[in-house]
Structures are given as structure tokens and as C-alpha cells.
């Protein structure tokens with residue numbers, strides 16, 4: 001007789017504390033099998049063996065596994081294509097229900113729909129919950145039910161809704177006794193999946209309240225620790241958004257606004273999945289981007305001759321992180337000074353960022369390219385030198401990442417600011433005014 005269980009399927013919610021679907025699974029009356037699938041559909045597309053995200057997920061699962069082992073349980077890890085994994089699992093267990101948390105990315109939505117159909121055919125309910133955001137999908141919309149495409153009114157509605165519906169938390173951690181007993185960790189090594197461990201230091205998950213308190217004054221200066229570095233934990237759900245929003249409310253509205261930007265872009269991606277391939281504003285797909293491999297290489301390697309751009313690009317490659325102000329500057333430089341297609345820059349970020357998130361990255365790139373919703377107007381172009389003077393006045397950030405700056409070894413600018421920005425404005429203007 002096969003054992004009757006329910007399954008909690010972990011994805012972007014890699015924690016035991018305050019996890020909505022896990023809480024519902026643990027109160028279902030059945031023992032819970034904690035499952036993680038190393039999805040070949042995703043892993044097979046990654047270019048780097050030393051991928052930071054894979055290592056982060058792996059070490060997080062090892063930690064979760066150690067916590068679960070104290071209850072005699074553990075993580076059941078599978079490596080494969082999700083449809084085949086589910087076919088295998090229904091042969092091993094009598095699954096009474098599957099619990100998981102919503103994922104709003106196009107691939108994940110399709111995957112979940114087909115797994116749900118498969119399970120329903122077998123008579124197994126698939127319960128999916130809102131967990132990684134406070135408000136999702138159609139929860140914050142205009143009076144006529146259509147989505148907001150401008151941030152400020154969205155934020156105002158979001159804040160009003162937060163007052164109206166106080167956040168509840170889900171004490172999944174207090175229900176540990178309800179996990180299924182399973183033998184020790186049973187998932188493949190990184191090497192068996194074709195990866196090697198990435199040794200970079202990952203920002204910790206302690207919430208730096210003192211940084212949040214000074215956030216409004218310090219957040220724009222890449223040379224100081226003025227932002228929380230929690231993005232990777234929000235990306236993979238190693239921290240709960242409900243806990244963080246509570247802290248934002250208490251200590252700093254400016255910081256809370258950033259968490260609302262995160263939800264804004266997730267909402268945009270859910271309503272407009274075409275943004276992964278196309279400009280949010282269709283006219284911007286008419287811009288005749290240039291492709292210059294030498295410029296691309298100089299940008300990727302941090303050798304453009306613009307020190308703030310170069311510092312950011314080197315920080316990204318070396319650590320998997322880049323400060324937000326600098327992300328804006330390098331993306332603007334790429335799409336305006338170099339007139340290169342935002343999708344190419346977006347893909348480079350997607351490859352290297354530890355906190356890579358499709359919605360935020362796409363939103364950030366389309367913001368910089370002016371093609372996105374509520375984006376910077378195309379004629380207002382950052383001057384990378386002035387940005388450096390303003391936001392890195394002591395050159396602390398530049399000196400850290402570009403030690404040869406101000407020496408003969410430092411490259412000359414690959415484009416001239418005045419010439420490049422004039423060309424960008426002319427190009428945008430003429431493409432946008434031509435009829436489609």
C-alpha cells in the first residue's frame with residue numbers, strides 16, 4: 001500500500017517560515033513531502049557552469065534539508081523535466097493534493113497549467129497560493145478593472161489597500177511535526193547536474209534595519225552600504241515579503257516604495273507577458289538599434305572609458321550584484337550612447353545577476369530604454385560623468401572597481417557623450433514619428 005501524503009512543491013519560496021502554501025499543506029491533515037525539482041527546462045539554458053543562482057539554490061536547499069532532518073524529514077530533490085518528475089512521483093506515493101505558491105513568469109505559468117491539468121486527470125487537486133507579493137494580478141487595478149501602467153497611482157492604491165487589509169502571517173514553522181519522514185537528502189550533486197559551486201560571497205539574510213532607516217538619504221551612493229542587498233532573498237523567497245513590508249511600513253516609506261516597484265513590475269509582466277520580447281510601448285520596436293561587437297565587448301568588460309559605467313559592469317561580473325543607481329546608468333549608456341537593443345543588455349544582466357528576476361530586470365531595462373511603462377523620456381539622457389560626480393563624489397566606488405582609472409592604462413571613451421546623445425535623440429525621434 002502506497003503512503004497517502006500531500007506534497008509542497010518549493011520554487012521561489014525557499015523557506016520554512018511564513019510560507020503560505022507550506023502552511024496550508026502542513027494543516028491539511030496529511031504528512032507533507034517537501035519537494036524541489038531542479039528543472040532541466042531552465043538549467044539546460046544556462047551558459048555558465050559556475051552559475052551563481054544554481055549554487056545559491058543548492059546551498060539554500062542544503063540548509064533547509066538540515067533543518068528538516070531535525071524532524072526526521074528532508075528535501076526530496078528531483079533533477080529532470082517537471083512533467084516526467086510528476087509522472088514518477090504519482091507512481092511512488094498516493095498524492096492527496098499538491099501545494100505550491102504562484103509564480104508569475106510566462107514559463108512558470110505554462111508549466112503550472114500543464115502540471116495542474118495532468119494532476120487533475122489523476123484526481124489530484126493542485127492548490128496554488130499568493131506568497132511572493134502582497135498584491136497580485138487584478139488586486140490593484142483602476143476603477144474600470146484595467147491595469148495601472150503608471151507607478152504613482154498604482155502605489156497610492158497599493159498603500160490604501162494595505163491599510164484596508166492588514167497583512168497576516170502564516171506560522172508554517174510551528175507545524176514541523178507534520179512533515180513526512182524521509183531518509184537523508186536524496187538529490188543529485190551540482191556536478192551531476194553539470195555545474196560547479198560558485199564561491200562568491202552572498203549577501204546575508206539579516207534585515208539591516210539601520211540601513212533602512214537611513215535609506216532615503218543614502219540609497220543613491222554606490223560607494224557606501226546604503227541599500228539592503230536583500231534582492232537575492234526576495235528573488236528566491238528565503239525571506240518573506242510580508243515580514244519585509246511590515247519593516248518598511250515601520251521604518252521607511254522610501255524603501256517600502258521599492259518593494260512596491262517590485263510588485264508593479266510583477267503585475268506588468270503578468271498582464272503583459274509580451275514585454276519579455278517586445279517594447280511595452282509598441283512604437284519603440286521601430287527603433288533601428290545598432291549592433292557594434294566592439295562596443296558590446298567594451299561595455300561587458302567594463303572598458304568603455306566612462307568610469308562609472310565600467311565600475312558597474314566590473315562589479316556585476318565579479319560579484320553578481322550592481323547598485324541600482326549604476327544599473328540605471330549602464331543600461332541608459334547601452335541603449336542611448338551605444339544605441340544597442342535593450343534585449344541584449346537585459347540578457348547580459350540575466351546571465352550574471354545573482355538577484356536576476358525577469359519582471360524587475362525587464363522593467364528596469366525597458367525603463368532605461370524609454371520603451372517601458374512609466375519610463376524615462378527618451379530625450380532625458382543620463383550623463384555618466386555628471387552621475388559619477390553627483391553620486392560617487394569621492395570616487396570611492398570607481399576607485400574600488402577601476403583601479404587604473406586616471407592612469408594611461410585606462411581606455412579612452414568609446415563614444416563622445418555629446419555626439420552619442422545627439423544621435424540617440426535624433427534616432428528615437430525619427431523612429432517614433434515615422435508611421436508604423
Ligand SMILES: Cc1cc2nc3c(=O)[nH]c(=O)nc-3n(C[C@H](O)[C@H](O)[C@H](O)COP(=O)(O)OP(=O)(O)OC[C@H]3O[C@@H](n4cnc5c(N)ncnc54)[C@H](O)[C@@H]3O)c2cc1C
Pocket residue numbers: 219227228229230231232234235258259261262263265322323324325327328331349353355356357358360361362363364365368
Ligand atoms: C536595468 C535594471 C535591471 C534590474 N534588474 C533587476 C533584477 O534582475 N532583479 C532585481 O531584484 N532587481 C533588479 N533591478 C532593480 C534594483 O536595481 C535591484 O532590486 C536593487 O539594486 C537590489 O539591491 P538591494 O537589495 O540593495 O535593494 P534595496 O534598495 O534595498 O531595495 C529593496 C528591494 O526592493 C526591490 N527593488 C528595489 N528597486 C527595485 C526596482 N527598481 N524594481 C524592482 N524591484 C526593486 C528589490 O527586491 C530590493 O531587494 C534592476 C534595475 C535596473 C535599473
